[in-house]
Amino acid sequence: MFAYYLELALRSLKRSPGLTVLMVLAIGFGVAASMTTYSVFRAVSGDPIPWKSSKLFVPQIDMWGPTGRGPDGEPPDALDYADAMTMMRDHRAKLQSAIYAVAPSVIPAIKGGSPVNVSGYGVYSEFFPLVDAPFLYGSSWSVDADTRRAAVVVINSGLNEQLFGGRNSVGKIIDIEGKDYRVVGVLNHWNPQPIFFDVHDSGGFGGDGPDLFLPFETGIAVGMPNAGSQNCDAMPTSSGFTGLQQSSCTWISYLAELDDAAAVSRYRSYLDGYTDAQQAAGRFTWPKNNRLRDVPAFMDFEQVVPDDTRVSLLVALGLLVVCLVNTVGLLLAKFLRRSGEIGVRRALGAPRRAIYAQFLIEAGMVGAAGGVLGLGLTGIGVASVGLVLPPYLAALAKVDLPLLALTLVLAIVATLLAGLYPTFRASRVQPAWQLKSN
């Protein structure tokens, strides 16, 4: 019967090509607009580390007090040097790392090679297991290297390609700002987006991934300045990078891994205890106002997903709804036009079920055709988001198998839903009345 209904549907669709084309176009455009905006939304709202994001926490401390808070009463989204260092020393989480952005120049060993500007971070050795950074060669540096302020570096595969032609470079020396560093590890194309470990600088997106990582305290010791943003409630009292370290300006990101609820609550009380102690010492003169958000909550707080992306998705879904309402109307017209035919089938003994099957298959065919058109239009749409979005966002939107499958499924399911009411009406056609009036 299925094949027979398919044939009937095909005949019926051919009989009124104009109406059919209208429906297919509406579904195609509606689905393509939704899927194109969804592809962007999916890219920016994704969880970059889904298997452990709920165990990674970002502590926030209100070191500026009421005058430095935003209108929402939230404490700053990064830490100052003194607090970050105390928290590192206290070492209360399973794994933790203070993080700051650097942008040094690397001088290639090749003669006459011009220096390259790279981006990276000063981190602690625990950073790599904390974020599950994938190593291609070598590994993280030792805890000992953190304290010794060793001249070691972990580079990403991009820089490894550039400097060493992609070979295992562990043990090789690179020149960063005129100082020799020994490569201890090479990461395997590590570029999580959103950049969850440094949201306050990046806003969430951008770049081809960090080029290198060096020990936090090595960066401080050699005076490799902060390349990320810094926010100050009061101007530093002395100048330069040292002045920044002595100030209450915030410029350090911090991540802590807390594996269960008990660990979270212990860390929370540790933070409270720390700010209470600061209050007792007279540094903070205001009630404590700490936050401990996990990574998804922190990205939400930082509004990593741009408003424009949400509004676009919303508007596109609205368009899809209008297209579906439109399809309901057109299918209704199409089905009821064939009341005579339905009357004959019913009079010859076809049950309502058969009418449902016949017309839902017809609706499904329209949906499938709309879906195929939608696939093409989604492809065009995603390819041209580069024209309308900043490059760093456009680069994230991709056509992949799940997106294509979803496009097709959405088109067919939506059209079937749209076909329900018209089919219901068709099944209610009174055979006797139809036969008489003909």
Added chain:
Amino acid sequence: MRVHPIIAALKLHKAGVVLIVLQIALTLAIISNAVFIVAQRIDRVNRVTGVDEADLFRLSTLFVGAPLGDDKASLDKLDALQLSDVNTLRHVPDVALVSASNAMPLQGGLWVGGVGIKPNQKTPTSTFTYYYGDEQMLPTLGVHLIAGRNFNAGEVIHHTINDTTMAPVSIVSKHLADKLYPKGDALGKTAFIDNKPSTIIGIVETLETSNSGHMTWAYDTVMQPVRLSGAMANYAVRAKPGRLSDAMRAARAALFAANPMRVMASTWGVLSMSDLRDKAYRGDRGMAILMITVCVILLGVTAAGIVGLTSFWVGQRRRQIGVRRALGARRVDILRYFQIENLFIASAGVVLGVLLALGLSLWLMSHYEMPRLPTLYLLVGVAMLLLIGQLAVFVPARRASLVPPVEATRAA
């Protein structure tokens, strides 16, 4: 024409009518808000920067192995690097003016402070953006000085961005001057910039912050005679009229020839004002294009829906139309019948649509910092949908009017 029969007839195909009403309502709700978003973006893109944008470009370079700038010797060394660059650029044939300056409108990234009129003022009168640069900054940017004077070379100092030294003289934008001294007598007065005094020696007409936005302090800027020392140096350069692209190419080459120990990538090293403009507003432009695309598709789909359903109704009622024609109705009466019918349906649609549009606007306001939807956009949307309805109904209505009276005698 009496409306009673039209309404009576509508009751016979409720489902179709409800669907068109719903479609028109949703379309109105979406397009009025979408067009409003487009208008806001256009406003944003058209914001004035206050600088003379033609022939202006920005150079950024990173000195490799630059000293930290924590002591005087290394500070002087950093400044010497910059002065030498400025000197090199000045001798590029297509270059008219050069200034060591950290800020330029639309570049993104900014150094913000608070300014007041009293020492130790608790809450600053306004937030503002610093424009640091030498005495050539004002003419190079082409900012219009409306009172007072420009800096002179002797006033220019140099320090790092984290330095707390305050330049004794400042030039402020008129917008900020009026905020500080509403009587218009800011010139010669003292402003307390990040709680340190500085005398206002000049006022410029307009100068936008270096990161375009809709903050209340978007036009509150303070120019100070400071060459910012650091590993990163920025220059504002004005090319000779019409020589922009040649000047940009030659300037980069000249800098590398004079001192190759630098990084100056093509993506951020050399950018004209129009490059900066394109980068800064790409998101806004994109949002506008997307909204317009959606609106066009929506109107098309809605018009198609009206054509489709009305055609169906015309087909259903051929016999009735024939009867009316046989009883003396003219073609124009039949045409009008369908046009008025559509007007009824569309009116119901826009009434519902206005409510939905306002609801959507309220929701957007509460979630996405959008201003309220102005009535004008609603009215334009209403007019547009009524018009689309009439245009869409014309084709099937005309076909209805061509039904011959003899149709009355045929079986349905």
